[in-house]
Amino acid sequence: MENTTTFYVQGLGNISPQKTFDNNEFLNEISEYNDNVLPCVLPEFKNYIHPVALRRMSRLLRIGLSAAKICAQDAQLDMPDAIITASGYGAIGDTSNFLWEILNNGEKQLTPTFFMQSTYNTISGAIAMNMKCNNYNTTYAHRGFSFENALQDALMQMTDTPSKRILLGAFDETNKEQHAIKQFDGLHKRKNINNLTLFQSDGQGTIEGEGAAFFTLGSEKTPNAYAKLLGVKTIYRPEDASELEEQINILLSENNLEASDIDIVINGAGGDTALDAMSNTALNDEFAGKQFLAFKHLCGDYCTAASFGMWLGCKILRHQAIPEITKMNQAAPLSSIKNVLVLNHFWGKRYSLILLQQA
Amino acid sequence: MSRKVFITGTGIITSIGKNTNEHLDALLHKHSGIGKLELFPSIHSETIPVGEIKLTDEELCSIAGVQPNSGFTRTALIAIIACREALASANIENIKEARIGLISSTTVGGMREFENILTDLTDLSKDGNFRNYAHVTDAGEHTERVADLFGFKDYVSTTSTACSSASNAIILGAELIKHGILDRVVCGGSDVLSKFTLNGFNSLMILDKRTMHPFDAQRGGVNLGEGAAFVVLESEEMIAKYNKKPLVELTGYSNSNDAFHQTASSPDGDGALLSMSRAIAMAGVEPKAVDYINCHGTGTENNDLSEALAIQKLFQEHVPFFSSTKPYTGHTLAAAGSVEAVFSILSIHNNVLFPNLNFENQMPEITISPLKELMQNVEVKHVLSNSFGFGGSNTSLLFSKV
Numbered sequence: 238m239e240n241t242t243t244f245y246v247q248g249l250g251n252i253s254p255q256k257t258f259d260n261n262e263f264l265n266e267i268s269e270y271n272d273n274v275l276p277c278v279l280p281e282f283k284n285y286i287h288p289v290a291l292r293r294m295s296r297l298l299r300i301g302l303s304a305a306k307i308c309a310q311d312a313q314l315d316m317p318d319a320i321i322t323a324s325g326y327g328a329i330g331d332t333s334n335f336l337w338e339i340l341n342n343g344e345k346q347l348t349p350t351f352f353m354q355s356t357y358n359t360i361s362g363a364i365a366m367n368m369k370c371n372n373y374n375t376t377y378a379h380r381g382f383s384f385e386n387a388l389q390d391a392l393m394q395m396t397d398t399p400s401k402r403i404l405l406g407a408f409d410e411t412n413k414e415q416h417a418i419k420q421f422d423g424l425h426k427r428k429n430i431n432n433l434t435l436f437q438s439d440g441q442g443t444i445e446g447e448g449a450a451f452f453t454l455g456s457e458k459t460p461n462a463y464a465k466l467l468g469v470k471t472i473y474r475p476e477d478a479s480e481l482e483e484q485i486n487i488l489l490s491e492n493n494l495e496a497s498d499i500d501i502v503i504n505g506a507g508g509d510t511a512l513d514a515m516s517n518t519a520l521n522d523e524f525a526g527k528q529f530l531a532f533k534h535l536c537g538d539y540c541t542a543a544s545f546g547m548w549l550g551c552k553i554l555r556h557q558a559i560p561e562i563t564k565m566n567q568a569a570p571l572s573s574i575k576n577v578l579v580l581n582h583f584w585g586k587r588y589s590l591i592l593l594q595q596a
Numbered sequence: 597m598s599r600k601v602f603i604t605g606t607g608i609i610t611s612i613g614k615n616t617n618e619h620l621d622a623l624l625h626k627h628s629g630i631g632k633l634e635l636f637p638s639i640h641s642e643t644i645p646v647g648e649i650k651l652t653d654e655e656l657c658s659i660a661g662v663q664p665n666s667g668f669t670r671t672a673l674i675a676i677i678a679c680r681e682a683l684a685s686a687n688i689e690n691i692k693e694a695r696i697g698l699i700s701s702t703t704v705g706g707m708r709e710f711e712n713i714l715t716d717l718t719d720l721s722k723d724g725n726f727r728n729y730a731h732v733t734d735a736g737e738h739t740e741r742v743a744d745l746f747g748f749k750d751y752v753s754t755t756s757t758a759c760s761s762a763s764n765a766i767i768l769g770a771e772l773i774k775h776g777i778l779d780r781v782v783c784g785g786s787d788v789l790s791k792f793t794l795n796g797f798n799s800l801m802i803l804d805k806r807t808m809h810p811f812d813a814q815r816g817g818v819n820l821g822e823g824a825a826f827v828v829l830e831s832e833e834m835i836a837k838y839n840k841k842p843l844v845e846l847t848g849y850s851n852s853n854d855a856f857h858q859t860a861s862s863p864d865g866d867g868a869l870l871s872m873s874r875a876i877a878m879a880g881v882e883p884k885a886v887d888y889i890n891c892h893g894t895g896t897e898n899n900d901l902s903e904a905l906a907i908q909k910l911f912q913e914h915v916p917f918f919s920s921t922k923p924y925t926g927h928t929l930a931a932a933g934s935v936e937a938v939f940s941i942l943s944i945h946n947n948v949l950f951p952n953l954n955f956e957n958q959m960p961e962i963t964i965s966p967l968k969e970l971m972q973n974v975e976v977k978h979v980l981s982n983s984f985g986f987g988g989s990n991t992s993l994l995f996s997k998v
Contacts, residue, residue, distance in 0.1 A: 320853070326734050327756065332792075336711055339795050344639045352796035353859050353986070356703065357735060357756035362987025365853040371870055374853035374989060375764045378735035378756035386753045386768075393771045417718040418730050427720075473743070473752050540734070 242399045244392065245462040245596055248312025248453035250304040250406070251548045252277050253536045254432075254446055258304070260311050263552050264560040267535070270432045273425060274411050275446040275537035280307070286367075293350065294363075295331050297410045297449075301360035302367060304449035305406055309368070312453035312461065317404035319373035320361050321390055323383035325540020325583075327357035327376075329412045360408060360449075381583020383407060384541040388469040388591070391454050399456040406451030407541035416445050424509075424584065435534035436565070440510035446537015450544035452551075462596040463551035464577075467492045472588040481519035481588055485578070488590050496523045500574045501553060503530045503546045504565065505581030507538040512585035520580060528568035530559065543581035543589055550577040550593045601770040602842035602998065604830050605686025606938045607678040607784075610823030610925040611647035614659070615681050620942050623950045624970065628924050630807045630819050636708070638791055644803050646789055647821025647926025649674065662745070667728035669706035672741035674824040675786035679742050682782055686828035687840070694779035694834060697751030699769050700739040700826075701761030701785035701930045706732025708790040738786055751778055756930065758985030759892070760851075761785050762825070763933030763993055767849045769829045779834050784826030784934035793929065794820060800859065808895035810920035811904060811966045813957035818894040821926020825934035827941070841998075844941050847881075847978070848994030850874035859986050860898050865906030867990035868892075872910055872980060875992040884914035885978050886994070888949050890936045891966070892982040893920020894927055899984065904962045916980075919952035919967045933983035933991065940979040940995045948972050 251257040254275035255268055268278055282291055282299045285306040291299065301322075309317070326332075335351035353359075358376040365374050373394070377386040384407040391403045419425040419442075426442040435444060454466060468491060472484050489495060502524050506513040520529065530553075536545040553559055557574055579591040608615065611629025612622035622629070633641040633648055649656075656673040657664045660680075668676070679698075683691070710717075710733050713726040731737060736754040743752045751772065755764045762785030769781030787793075797803050797820060804817040835842055852874065854867030861868065876883050892903055900920075907915060921939050928935050943949055952966035959965075977997045984990045 325736065329733070332733070335796065336707075336714060336792060339711065339791050340714065344791065344795050347795055347799045349796075349799040352799055355796070356758045356986045358758055358985070358987035358989055359858065361757075362853065362858055362989065365855040365988055366857070369855050371852050371855050371867060373851045374757075374987070375755060375767075375851060376757050376987075377753060379739060379752065379754035380734060380736040382736070382753060389777075390768060390771070393775050396775065414714065414718050415733070417720060421717075421720050421723075421727070422730060471751065473749050 242396060242456050244395055244454055244456055244466045245458055246452050246464045246466055246551050247455050247459045247462050248308045248314060249463060249548060249551060250308025250311060250451040252280065252300050252304045253448035253545055254278060255535050258307060263556050264562060267562055272429050273444045274416060275432055275444060276411060277447055295328060295354050297328055297330055297408065298354060298360055298363055301408045301449045302363050304451045305364045305404060308451035308453055309404060314402055314404060314453050317370055317372060318401035319394055319403045320364050320370060321375055321387045321403060321405045322361040323377045323387040323407040323541050324357055325380050325383050325409050327378060328355050328359050329415060330410055331355045333412060333414055380540050381587035382471050384544045385469050385471045385589040395454065395456055402453060402455040404451065404453055406449060407544035408449035409447055409539040409541050411445050411447045432534050435508040436531060438508060443507035443509050443538040446539050446542065448536050448545055450548045458596060464554040464596050465594040467592040467594050470590040474586050475588060478515050478518035478522065481515060482523055485523055485590060488592055492592060494576060499524055499527060499576045499578050500571055501528045501530060501577045503550055503577060503579040505533060505543060505546050506531055507533050516580050516582045516588060526568060529565040530563040531565050532563060540583060543579060543591065546579040546581055547591050550579055553577060554593060554595045599774045600832050601773050601846045602830050602835055603827050603844050603846060603941060604840050604842050605682045605828035606941055607681030607685060608825040608935060608938045609649060609674050609677050610928060610935060611649050611821055612924050616938060620946065623924060626953060628807060628953060630926055638794060640794055640798060643805055644798065645807060645819055647819060648789060649822055665725050668741060669709045669732050669738060670788040671702055671706055671786045672738040675700060675738050675742045676745055678824040678826050679746060679782060682826040682828050691747045695750045696748060697772060697778045697781040698739060698743045698748040699753045699765040699781060699783045700742060701755040701765045702735050702738055702787050703756060703758055703761065703930045704790055704792055705735050705737055707792045708788050711791050757989040758987055759929050759932055760983040760985040760989040760991040761930035761933065763983040763991035764851060766937060766993060767851060770846055770849060773829055773831045779831050781829045782826050783829055785931035786824035787929040787931050788822040789820060802896045804895055807954055808923050809954040810893035810895040810922060810952055811900050811959060812955050813959045815895045815900060817896050819926040821928045823925055823928035823931045823935050825931055825938050827934060827937050844944050844995045845998050847996040848875040848879035850878060851991045854988035854990060856988055861902035861984060863902060865902040867988055868903050868906035868984060869910055871990040871992040872906065875994045879994045879996065881978060883911050886916045886980050887976045888916055888943060888979045889918035890940050890979060890981040891918050891920045892984045893922055901961055904964060908962055908964055915964050917949050917967045919950060921950055923953035936981050937993060940981045943979050944976045944995060944997050947974055947976055949974060
């Protein structure tokens with residue numbers, strides 16, 4: 238898709254296993270975990286949600302709604318023209334709670350609230366209610382493409398109506414049952430590691446994370462704008478690295494860029510050597526010598542982890558600084574950081590590209 | 597935006613049929629699929645009627661052409677059956693001949709299987725065939741099963757906005773065509789009966805113990821159903837290139853939010869009014885041009901009043917014929933939007949309006965009432981289809997005669 242309008246990331250709201258909810262900071266303090274499950278560092282919810290409403294909300298709903306509010310405040314957005322959310326597993330906590338009640342209580346004495354809050358669009362609905370927003374409201378729930386599908390939707394809407402400002406976010410939460418299932422399959426590590434050693438560990442499986450990252454998108458270059466969002470692309474089941482490289486080149490050329498124009502590559506590697514292989518090969522082929530960053534040792538892996546990668550790219554472009562903890566190599570220092578490419582993959586089958594530029 | 601989006605194929609399976617023709621036949625003969633739950637044990641099977649597809653998983657595997665116990669959930673199986681029909685009905689033999697996407701939707705994906713094996717799955721010492729169903733809880737899983745079987749690769753996506761999900765899948769598909777990203781998109785949804793949804797809706801006390809009575813003063817809630825349906829969206833260029841005769845044009849759509857309550861509609865139907873009026877405005881026609889509304893019509897106290905008030909307010913003295921077809925199939929949740937899109941297309945294509953079964957008593961709060969008898973040989977140019985869901989989600993689609 239060729240864009241004639243420029244789209245900006247005007248605000249951020251990120252609640253993750255690192256202290257990212259405060260937009261004035263940028264990975265100043267790093268949290269370490271030693272049991273392969275990375276929970277969010279939480280803000281004071283009552284700063285964002287009325288205490289009465291807060292009491293009835295699930296943990297994920299609190300996290301998601303707070304991240305959305307932080308983002309809207311950051312962008313001074315009172316009334317979004319669209320609210321678009323993304324989640325691989327949705328409200329998996331409430332879903333599990335309701336399911337265990339059914340199984341343990343023989344379909345009796347169930348808690349309706351668990352069911353009511355179990356839908357994937359619970360958070361997008363709650364944001365609409367909170368902001369009294371009757372506009373477009375949808376939720377994408379396609380594994381490692383959920384967030385990218387949401388971005389695609391937003392880009393199309395803003396192309397048609399450049400005045401639109403869109404509140405877009407992704408969220409997924411850790412879940413004990415899903416973690417166990419993925420440990421059995423080898424997708425998640427069984428042997429505990431320290432999260433910061435993810436890329437130095439045995440190369441088998443990844444660690445589980447969670448997070449809610451929201452973005453305010455619009456075509457105006459607001460004083461607060463973090464980055465330009467140039468484009469997004471999903472690649473389903475690529476045959477090999479050359480197919481990925483071809484898609485990278487298509488995205489770059491759609492934006493009149495070449496591989497050499499990319500300053501920073503944010504690699505959504507999860508630490509599993511086999512699953513990371515294709516994207517690592519493609520990135521090394523395309524961007525040899527460039528500064529490579531990683532982020533899943535900070536937030537863990539989950540369906541919508543690309544949203545953490547995009548957050549990282551936006552913050553780097555705004556601050557013109559790269560946190561040491563994210564560096565995978567030591568490339569030549571950059572005088573300025575202009576173009577950032579995020580390449581994420583989920584379980585080695587769903588790949589996505591997000592292209593960002595200095596605002 | 598100048599590009600038009602046409603619908604060239606349909607595929608559907610619910611409790612009233614395994615394909616589009618069987619559905620037309622059932623609708624014309626007022627045959628309802630609502631009855632006793634038989635295919636899985638539940639303490640509610642004697643008391644809560646449902647719209648169940650009377651085919652076992654093994655029978656569905658055979659129809660779908662896949663091996664039993666190999667990881668295909670019931671949700672994926674019926675999606676495969678409906679998708680295959682949709683592709684055939686649109687005369688698409690070679691999926692690679694154009695840029696094609698698959699956008700499905702579901703509320704609970706493979707919950708039907710998952711709820712039976714959860715305890716075993718979380719026991720790391722247990723292994724067996726059940727592990728083929730380990731990763732079925734997420735909404736996207738069934739979409740990928742369908743995509744991989746038919747070879748969809750250019751774009752796969754899944755929407756999940758509760759009971760408006762498939763309608764939102766259709767909107768995304770239309771937008772991807774209009775923006776020149778895809779040439780064709782197969783859009784729809786799939787949901788099957790599960791203990792999870794049956795008990796969920798029961799815990800909210802919105803399940804009718806009888807066959808549902810939408811828009812009736814004595815309505816007592818919804819009947820759950822199961823089903824999958826897909827429609828094939830194509831660009832103008834595809835229609836010209838392959839010399840196709842479209843079934844209908846998708847002329848309008850809109851998504852809005854009630855911003856009122858997580859599971860209830862606003863009493864005056866604000867969100868419904870917005871979605872309907874914006875969909876009609878997008879098509880560039882007057883509200884009075886709408887010949888028929890296939891309503892969301894869940895038969896709950898709250899939805900039907902809210903939806904009817906919104907219809908009254910929008911159409912005023914030109915209220916079109918309207919009905920809920922959910923008493924035929926039950927509420928197929930995420931799939932409802934595509935199931936009812938197929939019914940809307942059937943209505944336009946066959947010059948027929950399907951009645952609202954079980955309507956007897958006028959609702960005192962409103963002055964309008966749903967269509968009671970089948971109408972045949974009527975010119976149907978524009979059909980509006982509503983799908984509303986938890987989270988305040990309201991989506992309306994407008995289908996028009998070509």
